[in-house]
Amino acid sequence: MIFIPEKEAPAATSFGDALLRGVPRAYALLFFSGDARLGWWVLALTLFSPGIGLCGLGAAVAAVALGWVLGYDRSHLRNGFMVFNPLLVGLSVGWLDYCHAFPAPVLALLWSAAVLGGFFVSAMLEAWVGWHFGLSAHSLPSVAVSYAVYLAVHHLYGAPIPPPMPLDGLLTFPFQPYEASFFKALCQSFGSIFFQSQPLPGLLLLVALALLSPLTTLVASGAFAAGLFALQTLGLPANALQMVGGFNLLLCGIALGSSYFVTSFSSVLLALLASVCTAILGVALASGLLNFHLPASALPYNAVVLVVLYALRQRLKAGGLVPSPTPGLLPESTARQVLLHSRRFPDVNTPALCVPFDEARVVTQGFSGKLTHRGKWQHALDFEGGAEGGRHTGSGAELSDYPVFNTPVLAPTGGLVVYTEAGIPDNQPGQNNPDQNWGNCVVLHAEAGWYVLLAHFKQDGVLVSAGQVVERGQLLGYCGNSGRSPVPHLHLNMQVNGFLGAPTLPFCLKHFIEETPGERPLFRTSGVPEGRAVVRPSTSNTALRELFQGWLPGEYRYRITGEKGQSHEESLRLDFDEAGRFRLRSNRYAAHLTAFVSDGVFFCTEFSGPSQSVLAWLAAGLARVPCISDEGVGWLDQISSVPFRPQVLRWLCDLGEPFFGPFLLPYRYRFGNEPGGFSVLAEAAMDHPPSQSPREVACSLQPRQGVVRVAVRLCNDRTFLAELVHYQPFAS
Numbered sequence: 141m142i143f144i145p146e147k148e149a150p151a152a153t154s155f156g157d158a159l160l161r162g163v164p165r166a167y168a169l170l171f172f173s174g175d176a177r178l179g180w181w182v183l184a185l186t187l188f189s190p191g192i193g194l195c196g197l198g199a200a201v202a203a204v205a206l207g208w209v210l211g212y213d214r215s216h217l218r219n220g221f222m223v224f225n226p227l228l229v230g231l232s233v234g235w236l237d238y239c240h241a242f243p244a245p246v247l248a249l250l251w252s253a254a255v256l257g258g259f260f261v262s263a264m265l266e267a268w269v270g271w272h273f274g275l276s277a278h279s280l281p282s283v284a285v286s287y288a289v290y291l292a293v294h295h296l297y298g299a300p301i302p303p304p305m306p307l308d309g310l311l312t313f314p315f316q317p318y319e320a321s322f323f324k325a326l327c328q329s330f331g332s333i334f335f336q337s338q339p340l341p342g343l344l345l346l347v348a349l350a351l352l353s354p355l356t357t358l359v360a361s362g363a364f365a366a367g368l369f370a371l372q373t374l375g376l377p378a379n380a381l382q383m384v385g386g387f388n389l390l391l392c393g394i395a396l397g398s399s400y401f402v403t404s405f406s407s408v409l410l411a412l413l414a415s416v417c418t419a420i421l422g423v424a425l426a427s428g429l430l431n432f433h434l435p436a437s438a439l440p441y442n443a444v445v446l447v448v449l450y451a452l453r454q455r456l457k458a459g460g461l462v463p464s465p466t467p468g469l470l471p472e473s474t475a476r477q478v479l480l481h482s483r484r485f486p487d488v489n490t491p492a493l494c495v496p497f498d499e500a501r502v503v504t505q506g507f508s509g510k511l512t513h514r515g516k517w518q519h520a521l522d523f524e525g526g527a528e529g530g531r532h533t534g535s536g537a538e539l540s541d542y543p544v545f546n547t548p549v550l551a552p553t554g555g556l557v558v559y560t561e562a563g564i565p566d567n568q569p570g571q572n573n574p575d576q577n578w579g580n581c582v583v584l585h586a587e588a589g590w591y592v593l594l595a596h597f598k599q600d601g602v603l604v605s606a607g608q609v610v611e612r613g614q615l616l617g618y619c620g621n622s623g624r625s626p627v628p629h630l631h632l633n634m635q636v637n638g639f640l641g642a643p644t645l646p647f648c649l650k651h652f653i654e655e656t657p658g659e660r661p662l663f664r665t666s667g668v669p670e671g672r673a674v675v676r677p678s679t680s681n682t683a684l685r686e687l688f689q690g691w692l693p694g695e696y697r698y699r700i701t702g703e704k705g706q707s708h709e710e711s712l713r714l715d716f717d718e719a720g721r722f723r724l725r726s727n728r729y730a731a732h733l734t735a736f737v738s739d740g741v742f743f744c745t746e747f748s749g750p751s752q753s754v755l756a757w758l759a760a761g762l763a764r765v766p767c768i769s770d771e772g773v774g775w776l777d778q779i780s781s782v783p784f785r786p787q788v789l790r791w792l793c794d795l796g797e798p799f800f801g802p803f804l805l806p807y808r809y810r811f812g813n814e815p816g817g818f819s820v821l822a823e824a825a826m827d828h829p830p831s832q833s834p835r836e837v838a839c840s841l842q843p844r845q846g847v848v849r850v851a852v853r854l855c856n857d858r859t860f861l862a863e864l865v866h867y868q869p870f871a872s
Contacts, residue, residue, distance in 0.1 A: 165220030174468030199230020229258030329386025363393020384422030406460030579623020761837030
């Protein structure tokens with residue numbers, strides 16, 4: 141089991157609402173999912189054996205009622221977290237009743253004691269395991285309580301011998317070839333997760349899971365095959381799989397291959413190896429527990445998964461196994477989100493500095509430069525003037541011939557000044573001073589903990605002193621030609637400590653404009669400019685930033701008109717999640733979009749839904765909007781192409797993206813003219829995009845109303861116009 145927070149956690153809810161939310165989610169948690177649709181389907185499948193199914197359903201209802209009355213966290217009831225283990229205990233008691241046909245009073249007594257014990261043991265173990273190991277107890281509470289019930293029942297009634305289930309013969313294979321035997325065993329193992337050992341319920345679950353999440357089905361089946369192969373390789377008898385419990389192999393694969401970690405080659409390999417370990421441990425436990433008349437139950441998978449998770453918690457970095465950022469979300473969506481974010485925001489974990497000047501500069505030496513940026517000092521940038529011409533005017537024999545000389549140097553980040561040097565004379569052009577390598581310089585201890593060196597200031601041109609606190613953009617001094625500097629320039633690097641000559645650290649610049657001759661200037665949210673690149677700071681646009689920050693919650697109704705005049709309406713509900721991000725949902729389609737403003741840039745993320753929704757066009761047209769006022773500047777971004785592809789291709793993309801990378805649609809963006817507001821123009825930047833994807837999107841924005849107009853031209857040349865016709869704020 142994995143803790144899955146609710147997507148929506150209402151401030152107040154009724155007991156009936158907690159039941160309708162918590163019970164199906166408890167069934168879905170059997171497969172590490174928070175999808176209520178899967179939960180309802182599993183609940184229905186448990187009723188193939190009505191006695192077992194009703195015992196489980198009654199246990200789930202009783203757990204919600206017990207938690208509600210005793211005052212437990214109601215969000216843990218709504219998301220099924222506190223219902224999951226009592227549900228399993230109820231199903232196990234139902235299975236024992238199926239084997240022994242208890243008298244009604246005995247069944248009622250056993251069921252009540254087991255469910256009560258399952259609830260409290262679950263609450264205790266979840267708290268204890270979470271406190272000491274930072275993990276979920278999974279289904280260990282239900283295993284512990286079920287073992288107690290098994291021992292009592294064995295003492296009173298003997299070993300449980302299940303009679304044939306009524307639907308055992310509905311899924312048969314005439315000649316039982318290897319493939320059919322494997323498939324039948326797979327179906328039986330899926331069914332045994334909810335105590336249905338007959339193949340048909342397992343087959344129906346397998347089909348539903350494949351339709352909902354083909355990636356989960358693929359990983360689970362692969363782990364099952366790996367575990368089965370291990371048992372066969374060891375020469376174990378045919379009933380070994382029944383001893384181990386095939387469901388252990390499936391759950392191990394789902395947990396490690398697609399739930400706790402983002403699905404990838406590494407996670408699948410981990411799932412396969414862990415499944416082999418689960419199979420071997422299952423044989424050992426089944427043999428040892430046989431003396432106590434107990435089955436292996438879910439103990440093998442719980443032990444392996446918890447050991448692996450705790451061991452991996454000791455890593456210093458994620459490596460090839462990336463923890464899932466969205467527990468309970470479909471692994472296809474999680475993988476797509478992580479891969480897309482890694483492409484869109486490659487510098488998200490890299491320290492960032494602002495451009496330390498207020499005019500255009502040429503990067504004359506970048507990271508791993510040919511002159512001095514080598515070895516321990518490879519992460520550094522040198523800036524010179526001459527962005528609009530040569531590096532100097534006149535003969536270049538005088539310092540005044542260099543445009544960068546005596547120009548302001550600004551703080552690239554806020555922080556504390558820890559060291560300064562100001563008295564070293566400036567070199568004449570062409571001369572050098574290697575004995576005082578850094579020349580006049582300033583070392584900052586940034587607010588985020590980094591150390592930043594700015595070097596080669598003008599003699600007496602450092603205007604700050606050690607111990608002074610500076611803000612980002614504050615004047616530090618003037619650029620010069622001191623130290624190891626044959627021509628005036630500014631040196632910038634981030635380093636491990638505050639001493640001169642300390643090894644450098646990787647960093648990037650943020651919110652700068654890069655200019656290339658003959659092309660539109662390009663705004664970059666972050667990045668490391670290459671040598672000879674011309675960069676300059678961007679200019680913040682307060683009005684555009686306030687427009688996005690003032691986008692009001694409520695219901696926005698749009699009229700969508702096609703090229704032939706046909707029209708329909710779509711309403712979008714805008715509110716905010718617990719992190720303060722915009723959350724937009726369509727009332728017409730199953731579509732939603734998340735957006736946020738960060739450091740003066742508006743981003744759209746996490747779109748899902750059909751391509752005909754207005755939200756799909758917003759995801760493309762407003763993927764990234766910098767709140768800047770620089771004219772003639774463009775920028776680039778990319779979105780997932782999967783929502784715009786046919787259903788069959790979407791299914792193939794779901795399977796392929798975690799292993800071969802995201803399928804992307806790149807766009808070029810620029811600002812247009814909009815009276816009283818702003819407009820953003822987007823154009824597809826690839827040769828053969830999907831026919832249903834937008835080729836051109838024009839979004840018009842107005843203060844307090846947000847997006848008032850969206851004009852779209854698809855790649856199949858169909859055109860649509862969405863216009864805001866009504867806004868209704870939410871009732872306070």
